[in-house]
Amino acid sequence: MRKTSLLFLSIALFLSGCASDGEVVAQDLWVKSSEMSIKGGMTAVYGTLTNNSSQDVVLVGGATEIAGVVEVHEMAMIGGEMKMQEIDGGLTIPAGKSIVLEPGGNHLMLMMLTDDLEAGEEISVTFDFDGAEDMTVNGVVAKPAEGGDEDYHSGEMDN
Amino acid sequence: MVSRRGFLASGAAAAAAGAVGAVAGASAAGVAAEQNLETFAANREAQFFGPHQSGIELDIQAVTNMVALDIKDSVTKEDMLRWMRLLTDDISRLTRGEPVLADPAPELAIGAARFTAYVGFGPSLFAKLGLDSQLPEGFAELPAFSVDQLEDRYSGGDVLIHIAADDPVVLAHGTRGLVRDSMPFASVRWVQPGFAHSPGMIPAGLTHRNLMGQVDGTANPELGSEDFNSVVWIDEGPKWIRGGTLMVFRRIAMQLDTWDQLGTPSKEEVIGRKLSNGAPLTGTNESDVPDLGARHPNGLLVIPEFAHIRRAAPVESAERIFRRPFSYDNGMNERGSMDVGLLWTAYQRDISRQYLPIQRRLEKLDLLNKWTVPIGSAVFAIPGGVQGSELIAEPLFS
Numbered sequence: 001m002r003k004t005s006l007l008f009l010s011i012a013l014f015l016s017g018c019a020s021d022g023e024v025v026a027q028d029l030w031v032k033s034s035e036m037s038i039k040g041g042m043t044a045v046y047g048t049l050t051n052n053s054s055q056d057v058v059l060v061g062g063a064t065e066i067a068g069v070v071e072v073h074e075m076a077m078i079g080g081e082m083k084m085q086e087i088d089g090g091l092t093i094p095a096g097k098s099i100v101l102e103p104g105g106n107h108l109m110l111m112m113l114t115d116d117l118e119a120g121e122e123i124s125v126t127f128d129f130d131g132a133e134d135m136t137v138n139g140v141v142a143k144p145a146e147g148g149d150e151d152y153h154s155g156e157m158d159n
Numbered sequence: 160m161v162s163r164r165g166f167l168a169s170g171a172a173a174a175a176a177g178a179v180g181a182v183a184g185a186s187a188a189g190v191a192a193e194q195n196l197e198t199f200a201a202n203r204e205a206q207f208f209g210p211h212q213s214g215i216e217l218d219i220q221a222v223t224n225m226v227a228l229d230i231k232d233s234v235t236k237e238d239m240l241r242w243m244r245l246l247t248d249d250i251s252r253l254t255r256g257e258p259v260l261a262d263p264a265p266e267l268a269i270g271a272a273r274f275t276a277y278v279g280f281g282p283s284l285f286a287k288l289g290l291d292s293q294l295p296e297g298f299a300e301l302p303a304f305s306v307d308q309l310e311d312r313y314s315g316g317d318v319l320i321h322i323a324a325d326d327p328v329v330l331a332h333g334t335r336g337l338v339r340d341s342m343p344f345a346s347v348r349w350v351q352p353g354f355a356h357s358p359g360m361i362p363a364g365l366t367h368r369n370l371m372g373q374v375d376g377t378a379n380p381e382l383g384s385e386d387f388n389s390v391v392w393i394d395e396g397p398k399w400i401r402g403g404t405l406m407v408f409r410r411i412a413m414q415l416d417t418w419d420q421l422g423t424p425s426k427e428e429v430i431g432r433k434l435s436n437g438a439p440l441t442g443t444n445e446s447d448v449p450d451l452g453a454r455h456p457n458g459l460l461v462i463p464e465f466a467h468i469r470r471a472a473p474v475e476s477a478e479r480i481f482r483r484p485f486s487y488d489n490g491m492n493e494r495g496s497m498d499v500g501l502l503w504t505a506y507q508r509d510i511s512r513q514y515l516p517i518q519r520r521l522e523k524l525d526l527l528n529k530w531t532v533p534i535g536s537a538v539f540a541i542p543g544g545v546q547g548s549e550l551i552a553e554p555l556f557s
Contacts, residue, residue, distance in 0.1 A: 030260040033343070046261070103261075119343040120241025141244060143261035144343050 023132040024057055024093065025050040029125065031110070032103070033142040037117040044073070044107040045125050045140065048100050051093040051132070058130040059099075059108075060090035066123050068112030075105055084109065090130065103145065119144040200325045200358040201270025207254040210402040211392060211544045212551065214275030214323055215483065215506055216382050218363045219355045223323040223485045224334045225408070225502060227281075227316025227537065228345035236288055238344055239556040243278070245340040246320070247550045250276045256329075259336040267332035273358075274324040274333050278551050279406055279539030284317040293555055295393065295400045297509030298540050301407070304522045306533060313410045313535025316348045321504075323485075325358045351410065351535070353485030353502040366437060366445065369486055370499045371413055371530070373430055374437030376482050377445055378468075390513070391481045391506045393543075399555035402543025404506045407480075407514050410487070410535025412500040418530040429526045431466030439468065465526040471517055478516050480505040500531070510538060 029047035037043040045064075051057045062070040072091050073084045082104075091106055093099050101107045108125070117123070119142055126136040205213045214220075230239075249259040256271030258264075282300050285291055320337055324330040338347065355367050364382070369375040380387040388394075391404050418426070423434055431449060432439055439449035440461050451469055453461040462469050473479055482505050489498040507513035521528070542552040 028260055032261070118238075118241060119340070120238075120244045122244070141248065141260065143245065144340055145261040145263070 023051065023053045024127070024129060024135055025052060026127070026135065026137050029137055029140045030143045030145075031117065031123060031125070031140050032145045033117055033119040033121070034144070034146060037113060037142070039113055039115050041113050042067075042109065042111045043113065043117055043142075044101075044103075044109050046101045046103065046107055047140075048098050049093055049127070050098040051095055053095060053132060055095050055131055057093045057095075057132040058090040059093060059127060060130050061128040062108050063126040063128070064110060064123055066114050066117060067110035068114060069110075071109045071111070073107050073109040117142050198270070200272050201256070203273045203325065203358070204256065204271040205254055205273045205275045207251045207275075208546055209544045212277035212403070212541060213254065213544070214277045214321060215404065215481075215541070216387060216391070217273070217275065218382065219367060219483055219485065220273050220275070220323040221325045221355060221357045222327050222330045223321070223353045223355075223502065224330060225349075225351045225353070226320045226322065226334065226338060227348040227350075228318045228320070228341055229348045230284065230287060230317050230345045234288075234344055236290075236556040239288070240550065240553065242341065242344040243550045243552050243556065246276075246278060246337060247545060249336050249340055250551075253333045253336065259340070262336060264332065264335075267328065270326070270329065272324045272326040272329040274322075274329055276320055276322040276333065276337060277541055279319040279321070279541040280552070280555075281316050281319070281537060281539050283315065287317065290555065293397045293399065295396050295403075295405060295540050297511040297513075298405050298538065299511070301510075301515075301518075301536060301538060304518065304533070306522050306528050307536065308532050308534055309536050310534050312349055313351065314349075315537050316539075318345060319406075319408075319537070319539045349535075351487065351502055353487045355485050369413075369484065369501055370415065370488070370497075371418055372426070372434055373432065374445060375484055375501075377432070377437050379481050380479065387481065389508075390479050391508065393508045397555070399542050399552050400540060403541045405508065405510050406539045406541055407505045407507075407510060408535070408537045408539065409503040409533050410500065411503050412498070412532045412534045414530045414532070415499060416496050428463050428466060429530075431462040431468035463526075465524055467521070467525050467527040470520045470523075470525045474516065474520075477509075477512050480507045480513050480517065500534075506541075 027048040027050065029045060031045045032043045034043065049059065059072050061072060064070060071086045074087045075082050075084050078085065091099060099106065108127070121142045122139045123142070124136055124138045125140050126134055128134050205217060207213055252259050253274050253276065254271065256268055256274065258268040262268070282298065285294050320341070322330060322334050322337065324333065361367060366374040366376045380390045393400050393403055395401065427433055427440060437445035439447055441450035441453045449462055449468055449472070451462055451472065455461055482503070484501045484503040487500055487502050491497045505514055542555060545551055
C-alpha cells in the first residue's frame with residue numbers, strides 16, 4: 001500500500017504538508033483537530049492536490065497510522081441536509097488540474113482514530129490513486145478548526 | 160538617513176511634478192506610479208526567517224495588538240512545542256501576506272503590509288513548567304516602583320504574542336489566526352491595541368511622535384548597527400535565548416488635560432527637548448548630544464535637574480535600551496478626557512543592568528511623572544529567530 005521512496009521522503013521532510021512525486025503534488029495539507037478527533041473518533045485531511053500528468057488521476061482512498069478507516073468523502077444535500085458521504089468510485093483530479101479538499105467540501109475522512117489527535121501534532125498521510133503512484137506526505141499538521149457546516153460539527157472546542 | 164527637511168523638500172518637489180504631470184496629461188508611467196503608490200503598503204514584506212524574531216529591529220508599524228495569554232493547567236513542555244509549531248507556521252505565512260493553514264477567511268490575506276509577530280515568555284511560564292534553569296540572566300519580574308498604579312488587566316502573562324502591521328485589517332485577520340491556534344493551550348489574559356503613524360507619514364529612521372507631541376525614541380541605537388546588537392540581542396546563555404532579547408512592557412497613561420495647560424517652554428523643560436524637532440534644549444537637531452552641563456546666563460541649567468532626558472541619560476555605558484513605543488487610544492469619558500498613553504516597550508540584553516537603573520532614577524525624580532502614570536507592566540523573554548524547519552523556542556521546550 002505505502003510506497004515511500006527515499007527520495008520522496010526527503011522532500012516531504014523539508015516541505016511539511018507539501019509533497020511532490022512529479023505526477024500529483026500536494027500543497028498546504030492539514031488535518032483537523034477538534035473535540036471529535038479523539039481515540040475512536042474521526043477527523044479529516046484537507047489541502048490542495050494538483051495533477052501534473054497528462055491523464056486523469058482518481059483519489060480512491062488513503063491510509064494513515066492514526067486511523068482505522070480512511071475514505072474519500074464529499075458533502076452532499078441529503079434529505080434537505082448537508083451530509084457527508086463516501087464518493088462512489090473516488091474523486092477525479094483531471095489532467096493538469098487541482099482539486100481542493102476543504103471543510104464543507106470534499107475531504108479525506110479519517111475514522112476509527114487509534115489515538116487522540118491534538119492541535120499541533122504531525123501525522124503522515126498516504127493518498128491512494130488510480131492512474132498515479134500512491135503518495136505519502138509527512139508532517140501534515142493538526143490545526144484546531146471548526147466550521148464548514150459538517151454534520152459532526154458542534155459547540156466549543158477544547159483540547 | 161533622510162532628514163526631515165529633505166523629506167519635506169522632496170514632498171514639495173513631488174507635488175510640483177504632479178502638477179506638471181496633470182497639465183501634460185496622465186502618462187502610462189504616471190498611472191503605474193500612482194497605482195504603485197496606492198498599494199505600496201500591501202506589498203512591503205518583513206523578513207520572518209533569520210537570527211532574530213521579527214518586529215523588533217524594524218521601523219515601527221502603523222498598528223499593533225499585544226496579546227498576553229496564560230497557559231492551561233494541564234499544559235506541558237510537549238504541548239508548548241505543539242503550540243509553537245502552529246504559531247511558527249502561521250507567522251511565517253502571515254508575514255508573506257498569505258492565509259494561515261485552515262484559515263476560515265483566507266480572502267482577508269490581502270497583502271503583507273509588514274505584518275510581524277513575535278512570541279515571548281513571562282517569568283510565570285518558567286515557574287509553571289519547571290524551567291527555572293532556563294531563565295536568562297537579568298530576567299525577573301520588575302520590583303514595585305513608587306510611581307506605579309498597576310492594574311491586573313494590563314499586567315503580567317505567561318506568553319506574549321506581539322503582532323503588528325501597517326494595516327488594521329491585516330492586523331485583525333492575523334491576530335485572529337494566531338489566537339485561534341492558541342486556544343487549545345491557553346486563555347487570553349489581556350489584549351492591548353496600539354498604533355503609530357500610518358505608512359508614508361514619516362521617512363524610515365525618523366522618530367515618531369507620541370500623543371503628548373514629543374518625538375519619542377531619540378537616542379535609540381540605530382537599526383542594523385553594531386550598537387543595536389550590543390544593546391539588544393543576546394549572544395550567550397541558554398541556547399533558546401541566543402539571538403533573542405528581554406522586553407519590558409509598560410502601559411503608561413498620559414494626563415493630557417493637565418499637560419495641555421503647560422505652555423511650550425514648560426513642556427520643553429519637562430523633557431529637556433524642543434517639541435518642534437526633538438532637539439535637546441542645548442542643540443539644534445534631534446541627533447545632537449544633550450549638553451547636560453550647559454547653563455543659562457543666570458546660572459540655571461538649560462536642561463533642568465528634573466528633566467526627563469537628564470534622568471534617563473545613562474550613568475554607566477551599559478544603561479541603554481531600545482524603545483519601540485506604540486500609542487494607545489482607549490476612548491474618552493463624558494468630560495472629554497481622553498484615555499490615551501503609550502504601550503511602552505524596551506528591549507535589552509539584561510533588564511537588571513540596562514532598564515532598572517534608568518527606571519530607578521526616573522522613579523526618584525522626573526517631572527514627567529506628574530503627567531505619566533504606569534498602569535500596566537510585564538516582562539517577557541523573547542527567544543531567538545528561526546531558520547528552515549526550526550520552531551520558535553524549540554530548544555526551550557524540547
